[in-house]
Amino acid sequence: MEIVLISLLNGFVYGMLLFMLASGLTLIFSMMGVLNFAHASIYMLGAYAAFDVTRLIGFWAALIVAPVLCGAIGAAIEIYGLRRVHHNGHIAELLFTFGLFFIFERGVQMIWGMLPVPYRVPPLLDFALFRVYGSNFPAYRGFMLLISGGMLLSIWLLLTRTRIGLIIQAALTHPNMVSSLGHNVPRVFTTVFAGGCFLAGLAGVIGGNYQITEPTMASALGPIVFVVVVFGGLGSLMGCFIASIIMGMIQTFSVIIDGSIADLVKGFGVSIPSDNLLGEILNVPGSRVGPLLPYALMILMLLVRPRGLMGNRDT
Amino acid sequence: MSAATTQTTAVGRFKGHGKTWLWVGLVVVALALPWVFFNYQTGRHSGFVLTMLSQAGMMILFALSYNMLMGQAGLLSFGHAVFFGLGGFSTIHFLRAAGNGTLPVPMELMPLLGGLSSLGFGMVFGAMVSKQRATAFAMITMGIGELVGASAIMFHSFFGGEGGVNADRMIERSLFGVNYASPVQVYYLIVAWTVIGVVGMLFLTRTPLGAMANACRDNFERAQFMGYDPRRVRFFQFALAGGFAGIGGALHAITYEIVTFDAVGAGLSANAVLMAYIGGSGTFYGPILGAVLITLMQSGVSLMSNSWLIYVGVMFIGIVAFAPGGLAGMIEIHGPIARAGRLTRLIVPYIRLFFPAFAVLIGFIGLVELMSFLTIGAAQGKTLELFGNKIDVKAALPWLVSLGCLVPGGLWLWFESRAFGRVWDRLTEDLKERDR
Numbered sequence: 056m057e058i059v060l061i062s063l064l065n066g067f068v069y070g071m072l073l074f075m076l077a078s079g080l081t082l083i084f085s086m087m088g089v090l091n092f093a094h095a096s097i098y099m100l101g102a103y104a105a106f107d108v109t110r111l112i113g114f115w116a117a118l119i120v121a122p123v124l125c126g127a128i129g130a131a132i133e134i135y136g137l138r139r140v141h142h143n144g145h146i147a148e149l150l151f152t153f154g155l156f157f158i159f160e161r162g163v164q165m166i167w168g169m170l171p172v173p174y175r176v177p178p179l180l181d182f183a184l185f186r187v188y189g190s191n192f193p194a195y196r197g198f199m200l201l202i203s204g205g206m207l208l209s210i211w212l213l214l215t216r217t218r219i220g221l222i223i224q225a226a227l228t229h230p231n232m233v234s235s236l237g238h239n240v241p242r243v244f245t246t247v248f249a250g251g252c253f254l255a256g257l258a259g260v261i262g263g264n265y266q267i268t269e270p271t272m273a274s275a276l277g278p279i280v281f282v283v284v285v286f287g288g289l290g291s292l293m294g295c296f297i298a299s300i301i302m303g304m305i306q307t308f309s310v311i312i313d314g315s316i317a318d319l320v321k322g323f324g325v326s327i328p329s330d331n332l333l334g335e336i337l338n339v340p341g342s343r344v345g346p347l348l349p350y351a352l353m354i355l356m357l358l359v360r361p362r363g364l365m366g367n368r369d370t
Numbered sequence: 371m372s373a374a375t376t377q378t379t380a381v382g383r384f385k386g387h388g389k390t391w392l393w394v395g396l397v398v399v400a401l402a403l404p405w406v407f408f409n410y411q412t413g414r415h416s417g418f419v420l421t422m423l424s425q426a427g428m429m430i431l432f433a434l435s436y437n438m439l440m441g442q443a444g445l446l447s448f449g450h451a452v453f454f455g456l457g458g459f460s461t462i463h464f465l466r467a468a469g470n471g472t473l474p475v476p477m478e479l480m481p482l483l484g485g486l487s488s489l490g491f492g493m494v495f496g497a498m499v500s501k502q503r504a505t506a507f508a509m510i511t512m513g514i515g516e517l518v519g520a521s522a523i524m525f526h527s528f529f530g531g532e533g534g535v536n537a538d539r540m541i542e543r544s545l546f547g548v549n550y551a552s553p554v555q556v557y558y559l560i561v562a563w564t565v566i567g568v569v570g571m572l573f574l575t576r577t578p579l580g581a582m583a584n585a586c587r588d589n590f591e592r593a594q595f596m597g598y599d600p601r602r603v604r605f606f607q608f609a610l611a612g613g614f615a616g617i618g619g620a621l622h623a624i625t626y627e628i629v630t631f632d633a634v635g636a637g638l639s640a641n642a643v644l645m646a647y648i649g650g651s652g653t654f655y656g657p658i659l660g661a662v663l664i665t666l667m668q669s670g671v672s673l674m675s676n677s678w679l680i681y682v683g684v685m686f687i688g689i690v691a692f693a694p695g696g697l698a699g700m701i702e703i704h705g706p707i708a709r710a711g712r713l714t715r716l717i718v719p720y721i722r723l724f725f726p727a728f729a730v731l732i733g734f735i736g737l738v739e740l741m742s743f744l745t746i747g748a749a750q751g752k753t754l755e756l757f758g759n760k761i762d763v764k765a766a767l768p769w770l771v772s773l774g775c776l777v778p779g780g781l782w783l784w785f786e787s788r789a790f791g792r793v794w795d796r797l798t799e800d801l802k803e804r805d806r
Contacts, residue, residue, distance in 0.1 A: 090505055136691065143694045145505070146446055150647060151690045153640075157683035165677065165738070168745045274636075278516055285509045335525045347520050350513040357502060357510045 057188030062307045064187075068196045070303025071203035072265070075258035076276070077283040077295050078210065079251025085227045085290040087244050088145045089137065092152040095277030096159035097252045101125045101259020102268045103167055106174035114177035122256035129252025133245045156273070164270045171269035199261050206254065210292070223247060227290045282353040288366020298364055302349050309345025400427075400561050404554055418669075420553045424625050426665040427560040431567045431618035433645035433657035438571060438611040440643070441651030442580060443604065444587030446508040449515025450615060450642045452495070453488045455522070455634030457616025459529060460487035461623040465537035476545045481563045481620040488616020492609035500605035503590065515639050522631035534630030537623070550624075560621050567617050568658075574610065575654060583607045644682060648689055650696025659697045677742045684734075710801055719793045726783035733776025740768055 080094045101121050108117035132155065140147040175181075176195045183191035214220035226233045226243055234240040266272065279302060287298035316337045356363060403423055407416040432454050439445040461484035467473035468480075475483060499510050522529040529535065539550055548555050574580050585593040586600045593600055623629050632638065641664065649660020664682065671678040693700055707713055743763045761768055 084505075088505075090508070136687075139691050140694075143690075146444075147690055147694055149446070149505070149508070150643070151687060153643065154683050154687035154690060157640075157679055158687070161677060161680040161683065165680070165742045165745055278512060281509060281512065285506070335527050339524060343524060347517055350516045354498065354510055354513045354517070357506055357513075358498060361502065361506055 057190075058311055060187055061190060061192075062311055063304070064192060064196070066304035066307035067300065068199055068265075068303070069306060070300035071200060071207075072258055072262050073280065073283055073303055074296055074299035075203050075206060075254050075262075076280045077287070077299050078207075078292060079254040080280055081284045081287060081289070081292065081295045082223070082227070082247050083251045084284055086223070086230060086247055087137075087148075089148045089152065090281065090284075091248075091251070092149065092277070093132070093155040093159060094152075094251070094255055095273040095280055096156050097125050097129060097255040098259040098262065098276065099163060099268075099270075099273040100128065100159065101256030102174065102263025102272065103163060103172065103259075104256070105260040105263055106167075106172050106268055109174065109177070114179075118257075118260055121260045122253045125256025125259070126249045126253035129255075130245055130249035132252075133248040137248070138241065156277070160270060160273060167270075169270060171267045174264045174268040176264045195265065199265060202257070202261050206257065207296070210254075214292070219243075219246070279349055282349045285353055286349075286356050286363055288363025291363075291365040294363060294365030305348050305352075306345060309348060310342050312340070312342055312345075315340050397561070397565055400564075401558070404557060415552075415554050417553065420557055421625075422665060422669045424553070424557050424560050424621075425669065426662050427557075427564040428618040428621045428625070429641075429645060429661040429665050430564055430658050431621070432615055432642055433649065433661040434568060434571050434654075435611045435614035435618070436642040437646045437651050437654075437657040438574070438583075438607055438614070440646050441653075441656070442575065442587065443583040443607045445503065445604065445608070446505075446643075447608075447639075448508055448512035448636075448643070449518070449639050450511075450611070451636070451638035452515055452518045452634050453492055453612035453615040454619040454622070454638060455629065455631075456491045456518070457484040457488035457619030458623040458629040458633045459522075459535060459619075460484055460616070461620035462535045462537045462629050463528075465539060465541060465623065465627075466535075468541040468543060469538050474543065476543045477539070477541060477548075477550055477624075478545045478559065478562075480624060481559075481617045484620025484623065485613045485617035488619065489609055489613030491616075492612025493605075496605045496608040496612070500601045500608060503600070503604070512636075515634075515636055519631065519635045522634050529631060530629075532631065534628050536628040539624050539627050553625075556625055560625065563617055563621060567614050571614055572654060579603065579606055579610075644686055648682075648686060648696055650698025650700075650702075652695050653698040653702060656696050656698030663697070675739060675742075676746065677738050680738055681735075706801055707797060710804070712797060712801070715797060716793070719790045723783075723786050723790050726779050726786050729775045729779030730783050733772045733774070733779055736768065736772030737776065740772060 076094065076098055080091060083089060083091050083094075101124075104121040104124050105114075105117040108120045112120075132152075136151055136155070137148050140151050176193075180195045180198050182194050184194040184197045185192055212220075214224055222233060222238055222243055223246075226238075226240060230240060233243075263272075283295060283298045283302050286302070287294035287296070400423070404415050404420055407419040408414075409416060432450070435453075436447070436450045439447050439450070461480055464473055464475065464480060464483050468475055468477075495514055499507060499514070502510050523532060525531070539556070542549065544550070550556055550559065582593065582598050582603045585596075585598070586603050590600045593603070619629075619633060622633060645660040645664045646657040647660070648663065649658065650656025667678055667682065671681065689696055695702065704713065704716075707716070740763050
């Protein structure tokens with residue numbers, strides 16, 4: 056029971072982190088049709104920028120400076136890059152961000168080196184918030200929940216209570232109609248792209264010291280974020296939220312499952328040898344299958360319901 | 371530039387049969403190349419050159435088969451290495467079976483077996499992906515790529531885990547009595563199968579399937595109205611592309627006698643995208659250019675510098691932004707001018723473009739290398755050397771020289787490229803006038 060509760064908490068923290076990345080990506084993807092491959096690279100950049108700002112000024116300054124920097128980079132990518140290739144179609148835009156992904160990965164290695172950087176939790180937040188069944192729940196995870204929850208609330212307020220939010224919502228489902236009504240859709244695009252990158256940068260600031268700040272963090276997290284976006288469905292922030300939490304829970308709960316399918320049938324007196332491929336697949340413990348489950352779920356979702364969990368149109 | 375110019379004039383002049391002779395000439399060059407780098411003192415082939423040429427052969431098959439999806443069917447796949455790798459793993463197991471006598475197949479037909487197994491895998495996965503197109507297709511192929519890539523590390527009986535699977539290629543069974551002990555014999559096997567694969571894929575573009583793949587790429591709804599099922603077209607195209615990639619994977623297995631999880635990994639899948647797009651996905655021969663260029667860069671540049679990824683990334687982005695047709699597109703665009711015999715008018719503008727472009731290149735490479743030696747090189751204990759002189763990466767001079775090349779060079783290039791654009795526009799205007 057205790058391990059279930061702790062995993063539930065951890066899964067929620069991880070899911071919220073995923074949502075911070077995926078919410079920006081899903082807004083960009085739904086409006087512009089661009090699947091931004093460099094989105095996780097912006098997350099990585101946010102973590103590295105936060106590391107540098109923390110070293111120079113302090114963590115609280117990093118919490119503001121790094122996301123703003125990432126938002127500015129996002130705006131620059133949209134204005135100087137994506138607009139230029141826009142007339143060549145969505146594939147060209149996707150490939151443009153695909154190229155950016157390589158440059159960011161190598162650029163980060165060139166500036167900060169190949170090894171992880173010591174970006175740590177600030178001492179002010181480095182204590183145990185409460186104890187559940189004898190194990191500590193770090194205060195920093197509570198802080199992460201606070202930040203991501205606050206972000207969720209402000210996004211919701213922005214989208215439903217402000218004029219720009221209404222235009223964004225309209226552009227999500229009917230981009231052509233919005234431009235016909237005389238709104239400056241390219242500027243809305245830039246705003247959303249910069250906003251998405253701001254959120255990714257913020258996720259990098261609070262996620263970089265929760266996980267490890269290293270050059271491979273973008274390629275490790277990037278595919279999972281895509282899975283969340285496709286699984287949640289186009290044009291739906293709610294679907295994206297549910298998908299993020301599901302993926303977060305899968306990642307944390309699979310770690311604690313030791314058994315395999317072979318163990319399951321062993322109870323019925325059947326033993327499966329693991330010397331061939333099928334036997335091996337059946338004998339793999341759940342904890343090792345965990346990282347694969349999101350991809351399997353995404354493939355299943357695309358086969359059964361291509362519009363995703365709560366999407367309003369096909370991917 | 372001059373090579374590209376002569377090639378286009380050659381194509382222009384001998385239209386029709388000229389292209390066939392160009393292909394034959396390329397095969398002759400491929401056959402002769404190992405002897406150009408033959409060391410007559412020691413009586414040995416250059417191992418480095420042979421490995422590079424062999425690698426280029428496999429990558430040509432890989433990139434061309436990828437372009438069956440991207441260029442010809444408009445399907446962006448991020449998991450094409452799955453079929454390259456599975457073909458390789460199957461071939462390794464066939465080689466082991468042949469080695470202990472249970473599989474009486476001659477060496478020359480091993481790539482066919484590898485290709486057929488990949489075709490089988492292509493049909494299985496093709497049934498799953500063929501319902502999708504556009505971004506959903508990219509995502510589902512990425513998912514399959516990640517699944518197979520992770521499985522390759524996890525399962526030992528087929529993939530060998532982290533160590534991979536190895537085999538001995540000297541199976542003592544051959545159609546021509548060759549034992550494939552030396553790399554040059556393997557190289558000729560690769561040339562033969564690359565030619566078979568290229569001809570096969572060229573043939574496929576002339577079949578109704580190839581035409582329908584193009585139709586479904588350009589307007590799949592219209593293709594549907596005409597009574598064709600885009601799903602079936604995608605399925606066949608996907609499975610066949612997998613099969614040809616499998617031949618490449620089989621050649622990989624035969625050359626290196628080991629296949630590891632890298633062969634199905636996301637890195638190789640990304641390479642397929644880079645090769646096909648940089649070479650030019652709009653033409654049949656584009657990916658061949660891309661495969662050769664990327665292989666040369668990968669083995670040549672990585673000897674001198676460890677930042678080849680950033681060069682490829684910048685080149686890729688530059689091509690996406692400025693020349694969506696890739697290298698082949700840049701060659702093709704000179705076609706009408708060459709046919710009109712006006713290509714000589716572009717020589718001077720190109721020379722004027724060359725100098726600022728060269729300065730920008732030098733400045734950019736300088737900055738990248740200085741930067742990477744400041745961090746990565748220092749961590750590895752390496753020092754930057756240029757023509758035998760050690761360069762202090764912490765001194766101001768090399769940075770200033772690089773910046774001095776990059777910034778004024780960039781401005782100069784911008785100025786010259788506008789002038790070049792004016793010359794180009796006037797030339798195409800003239801051609802239009804003449805046609806009228």
